[in-house]
Structure formats: C-alpha cells, structure tokens
C-alpha cells in the first residue's frame with residue numbers, strides 16, 4: 001500500500017506551499033457506484049523549478065488535468081498521488097484543475113456509500129481523519145495546509161446535501177438539484193464533510209446557532225432529537241463562555257450515518273455520529289451519559305482541533321486529550337449529567353490499561369507517517385492525556401487553566417500548533433514551571449502506583465515507580481480516611497496531598513488500626529491506587545455503608561487495579577462483588593465496577609475448572625434478581641444482560657429460549673428486536689439444532705441492515721466446521737458489496753470460548769493470513785480482524801510463545817499489526833501471571 005504520507009513529505013510540502021483554496025464540483029447519480037468530480041486547487045508555490053510536487057489523490061480515472069490553465073499530461077500518477085514536475089509550476093500563484101471519475105468506498109471511510117435494505121434509500125458520507133480527504137478530491141492532505149473550500153454539487157432532487165456550510169443557492173431542474181454552498185472558513189482537509197441522502201431532519205436553535213439533527217428515514221422512529229438538542233444547547237452554553245471565543249462556524253449539524261467506524265467525527269459544523277447512538281431499545285443511565293459525552297466531545301473539537309489544529313499527527317493529543325477531558329468537565333458543570341466526572345473515572349481504565357502495555361508511548365507522541373498516526377488514536381492520546389490534564393487543572397487551579405485555554409485560542413485561531421505553543425500559554429497564565437511538568441507527564445510513559453503504609457505509629461503513602469522507566473512523579477491528590485463506627489464507614493478526614501518521591505507522610509501520630517484509607521478521592525490524580533490488606537475485612541463488612549458514591553467507585557476501581565496486578569485474589573474480588581457488590585445502591589457503579597468486572601474476572605482470571613461454577617452463581621443471582629417485580633427498568637436491563645451473558649447450560653439456555661418465545665417473561669423486559677438477536681446468537685453458538693431455521697424466520701421479520709448483520713453474526717456463531725470455514729474464507733475474500741461494517745458483525749460471532757476444539761486450527765490460519773490482511777485491507781477492517789480473530793479463546797503459555805515467536809520472526813510487520821500483537825502478548829502475560837499466582 002502506498003497510500004501514505006510521511007511527516008517528512010508533509011514538512012517539505014508545507015515549506016513549499018501556502019494560501020491553499022479548493023473549488024469542488026461533484027455530480028452524483030442514483031443507483032451508481034461512481035461519481036464525477038472537478039476540483040480546482042489554488043496555491044502559492046515557492047519550490048523552484050526543480051523536483052516535483054506531490055498531490056494526494058485516489059481516483060478511478062483522471063479525465064483531464066490542467067496546470068495554470070493549460071492541459072497537461074506530463075505528470076506521474078500513482079495509486080494514491082499525483083506528482084507534478086516542478087518545471088510546470090510557477091513561483092507564486094498556481095492553479096491545478098482536475099476532472100475525474102471516482103468510485104464510492106465501502107470501508108466506512110473516504111466517501112462511503114450505503115443502501116438501506118428496508119427501503120432501498122441510498123446514503124453517502126465522508127470520513128477523512130487522518131488521511132482520506134484525497135479519496136474525494138485531489139488535495140494537500142495534511143493538517144497544517146489549512147484551506148477554504150467552495151463546493152457545488154449536482155444530484156437527485158429528493159436527496160438532502162449537508163456540508164460544512166449552508167447553501168447560498170439551490171436550483172431544481174427536472175430530477176436534479178444544483179446546490180452552491182457558501183465558501184468555508186479555513187480549516188484542515190480532514191475536517192471537510194459531505195453527507196448525502198434522503199435524511200430525516202429535526203431543527204432547533206442554540207441562541208443564534210441553527211441546529212439540525214439527521215438520521216436515515218428508516219431509523220427516524222427511534223430518534224430522540226429533543227434529548228440530543230437539550231444536550232447540544234447546554235454544551236454550547238458552557239463552551240462558548242468557557243473558551244471566551246464564540247462558536248466560529250455558523251450552523252451546527254449532527255448527522256447519524258450508517259456503517260460508521262468510530263463513535264463520531266468532528267467535521268466543521270457537520271458532526272457525524274455512529275448509528276449505534278440511535279437507541280433502538282431502552283438503555284441504562286451510563287449509556288445515555290456516554291452518548292451525551294460524545295456530543296460534548298465533538299463540540300469541544302470545534303475549538304480544540306478545528307479552530308486550532310495540531311501541526312502534525314504526533315501532536316494528536318492537542319485535539320484528543322482536551323476533547324476527552326473537557327467534555328466530561330463541561331458536562332459536570334451542567335444540569336443534565338452533573339456526575340459526569342465519575343464516569344470519566346471509568347473511562348480512564350482505558351488509559352491505565354494501555355499505559356501498562358509495552359506499546360505505550362508518551363502523550364506527546366510521534367507519527368512518522370499517516371499509518372502510524374492511526375495508531376495514535378488510542379488510550380494514551382485520549383484518556384491518559386485527559387487524565388493528566390485533569391491533574392494539571394487541579395494543580396494550577398480551574399481559573400488559571402481556563403485562562404490558558406482562552407489565551408491559546410486568541411493567539412492561535414485558524415492556525416496550527418505544537419506542544420510548545422500550549423506550554424507557553426499555560427506558563428503565562430499559571431506562573432508555574434510548566435516545562436518541568438511537561439517533561440514529567442507528557443514526555444514519559446507509564447503509571448505510578450500509590451499505596452498506604454502504616455509504620456511505627458505513622459501513616460504514609462508510598463509511591464511505586466512506573467514499571468517501564470522507574471520514574472517517580474509529583475502528584476496532587478485527595479486522600480480520605482474512613483473509620484467503621486457501629487457497622488457504618490464514616491469519614492474521619494479528607495485532605496489535599498502533594499506527593500513527591502517515594503514516601504509522603506499523611507499522619508504523624510496515627511493510632512487507627514481498622515481504618516480504610518482511600519487514595520485519589522474524586523480522582524484528581526493519574527495513578528493506580530491500592531487499598532491496604534488490613535482494610536479488606538472492613539470492606540467485606542461495610543463497603544456498602546460508605547455514603548459517598550464517588551468514594552465507593554474509587555474503592556472498586558482500586559480493587560480492580562489490584563486484581564489486574566495480581567495483588568488481590570480474583571476469588572476475593574468475586575466474593576466481594578457477589579456480596580457487598582449486590583448491595584451497591586447505584587446502578588452505574590454496580591454495572592461498571594462490579595458486575596461487568598465480575599464477568600471479566602470469571603472469563604480471564606479464574607482457573608478453567610472453576611469458571612463454570614462462578615458463572616452459574618452469577619446466572620442464578622441474575623435470574624432471581626430479575627424476577628423481583630419492583631425493580632426499576634434500568635435495573636432489569638442490567639440483570640437481563642448478566643443473565644444472557646452467563647447462560648451456558650442446557651437449562652439456562654432453554655430459559656432464554658422460553659423468554660424468546662414469550663412462554664416466560666421477565667417484568668419490564670420486552671422481547672424487542674435487539675434482545676431477540678442477542679438470544680438467537682447465543683442459542684446458535686451453543687449449537688441449538690433449531691437455530692438455523694429460527695435465524696431464517698427472524699430475518700424475514702427484520703428487513704433492516706442491522707437485522708442482516710445480526711443474522712450474519714448469529715449464523716457464524718454456530719459450532720460447525722463448515723460454517724466456520726466458509727465465514728473465515730469470506731472475511732479474507734469478501735463477496736461483492738460486503739462492507740467493512742458487515743464483516744465486522746460477522747467476525748463478532750466467530751469466536752466463542754466454549755468452541756475451543758472447533759477453533760483450534762484457526763490459530764495457524766490466523767498467523768498465516770494476518771500480515772496480508774494488514775497489508776492489503778483498509779485499516780478498520782484490518783484492526784477488527786487483528787483483534788477479533790486473534791485466538792484469545794486460549795490464553796495459555798503456548799499461545800504466548802507462538803505470538804512472541806511470530807513477532808521475533810517477522811521483523812518488518814506493518815506497524816499497526818505489530819502494535820496489536822504486542823498488546824495481545826502483554827494481555828496474555830498478565831492473565832497468566834494472575835492465574836499462576838492464584839491457581840490454588
């Protein structure tokens with residue numbers, strides 16, 4: 001694959017080129033897999049007559065190319081670029097014009113086209129980050145060559161056309177519409193957007209800003225636009241004031257598009273979202289909160305990312321860390337989700353996990369090319385960066401932090417920035433040695449571990465170095481001491497602590513013995529925190545009596561870190577979860593920190609022979625609890641999910657079947673389409689002889705694309721060699737029209753832990769084919785294949801050895817594959833360490 005841009009090429013080009021603007025004309029037809037384009041690129045050039053200029057461009061056919069008004073054929077065309085000889089260019093103003101034909105993409109990125117099977121409606125959307133704009137038009141596709149865009153489009157009159165700006169004119173002639181959009185402001189190519197199709201629309205306003213929401217017609221019955229508008233308005237209300245710069249892009253559209261690869265994308269004024277955020281059934285609170293968080297996150301990007309953009313992808317964190325933190329922070333200042341920062345604590349598990357893998361990197365990272373840039377969209381650039389910003393805000397104070405943001409936008413609006421630009425603003429407003437801080441936090445890797453120590457009548461906090469580099473850091477955090485009184489945990493004190501070096505004194509004349517010392521109350525620090533062994537008996541008695549919900553969260557979060565680090569026996573965690581955990585009054589805490597963790601512990605950290613026993617216990621609890629009629633709906637959703645997830649025995653499965661056939665029911669749990677597919681997949685995976693017929697029947701009732709995808713998943717789940725073989729072959733050689741999204745659904749059904757015997761031969765197939773998948777397929781498919789097809793049903797020493805050997809023998813693996821495999825290896829290592837320590 002030569003579809004790549006290196007940092008060096010980009011630097012060279014931004015030295016040669018400036019003042020770029022694009023004029024685009026596109027023509028779309030119904031029922032066609034192709035479209036026509038004509039792009040004019042104007043730019044200033046100072047590269048001399050020597051060498052050649054690279055223009056990024058993937059196209060099916062170039063019809064005519066003009067340079068400065070003259071038709072030219074003397075250029076080189078590669079798969080993903082045009083090279084213009086320097087002698088054809090003038091010093092100063094130049095104009096490149098290309099007339100071309102192109103085909104739509106089906107990978108979810110580029111210019112993706114999708115046909116809705118339920119009504120045959122056609123939908124198209126662009127998705128360009130980090131390096132895909134040149135799939136639609138010839139461009140200098142790098143973030144620091146910001147440009148303006150003027151789009152004119154002709155296409156079927158019944159379609160809606162959504163772009164970064166609003167139309168200035170619209171004319172209908174026969175079955176066609178011609179729309180000329182207003183010229184955009186200056187922004188990077190990856191933020192350009194065009195969304196087309198017979199979309200359903202909702203309208204509102206946030207002050208003077210016109211708001212619109214779009215989704216496919218066939219999904220409009222599920223759209224809760226009112227709720228989304230309320231969140232959008234709240235977000236605008238806070239962010240415009242907070243950043244001290246009014247929203248710069250006029251209107252604000254949010255479009256839910258089919259087969260989207262990520263959660264959402266912050267195109268200027270036209271944010272695209274995954275349809276998984278259109279809830280087709282009831283959801284729990286944290287899922288509504290996460291969706292709202294995505295709305296906030298993308299809006300933060302209008303400033304962080306769109307108005308001020310990182311110069312190159314190595315500074316991706318300047319976009320993502322800020323969006324990731326400020327979204328939760330802003331929400332916590334609003335009325336709809338004031339507890340957002342507690343959910344930020346859940347999100348940070350992503351950072352802690354990745355920062356302990358060998359593949360971790362400094363927050364201020366590196367990206368030698370656009371493929372490496374993709375691998376920076378990870379738990380470090382997003383979540384660790386966000387967590388460290390929260391720590392910084394606590395350290396310098398909220399106002400000074402805010403003032404630095406304001407200064408940053410004022411100084412760098414419409415420009416590109418690097419790490420130092422951010423540091424300068426922060427130094428100026430905070431008056432602290434921000435460069436030292438940056439070295440410690442942004443330019444190193446790894447996480448510290450903080451644990452309480454009682455010694456000679458003194459209470460200490462001990463800091464452990466991060467495993468990768470032995471580094472100790474300065475942390476500002478809160479610690480709380482709780483004491484058990486009449487069976488209830490009560491707070492004795494809470495203090496702000498500055499941790500430096502190995503040991504920090506918390507209390508001089510410490511007399512307590514049976515206390516609970518909680519580190520990182522309210523989660524200001526980026527550190528793993530442990531609980532002392534002495535406090536475990538207290539937790540077993542009284543954890544649920546701890547009044548403060550956030551503190552209970554941090555207790556469970558600390559226990560989880562200890563399990564993963566082999567510092568707490570998985571069985572002890574499970575015992576606590578199935579006792580104190582069931583008394584946890586808050587559903588979000590119970591879901592995120594207790595029940596889903598219990599499932600993970602059973603799947604990963606419990607010896608094979610005991611797994612079933614624990615799973616059965618959980619299944620029994622879920623069944624009993626779900627039949628308590630007085631439960632609120634939210635609680636029922638949770639219990640049903642656990643019940644479904646732990647159904648393995650014939651008896652448990654036949655109960656699911658009875659629910660499916662509505663011979664039995666759970667109060668408050670409707671057998672909606674989503675739940676029907678979930679049960680069908682499970683029955684199929686456990687070899688129910690009727691499953692094939694049932695999937696057939698269900699498909700005839702559900703003619704949506706999601707129905708087709710879930711039926712595909714359910715079929716592939718069936719434990720039969722022929723099914724597995726055929727699906728494997730289809731992943732490697734897709735049928736015409738198989739989109740990345742469709743195949744991704746199929747891959748979800750391929751591996752089930754209990755199908756080990758059947759799947760064992762695919763370990764060889766995986767290692768034999770994975771390189772070519774990463775070399776030839778789109779990155780989203782490759783990464784889904786890499787993760788979901790990895791033989792993780794067998795985390796034993798032989799798989800560890802095999803993975804390591806593969807890495808050793810193939811020194812030149814594609815970067816993304818190398819990273820994915822190293823992470824798999826590290827995960828197995830961690831699992832084996834826990835299993836080994838607690839095998840008895």
Ligand SMILES: [Zn+2]
Pocket residue numbers: 297301319320323
């Ligand atoms: Zn983002």
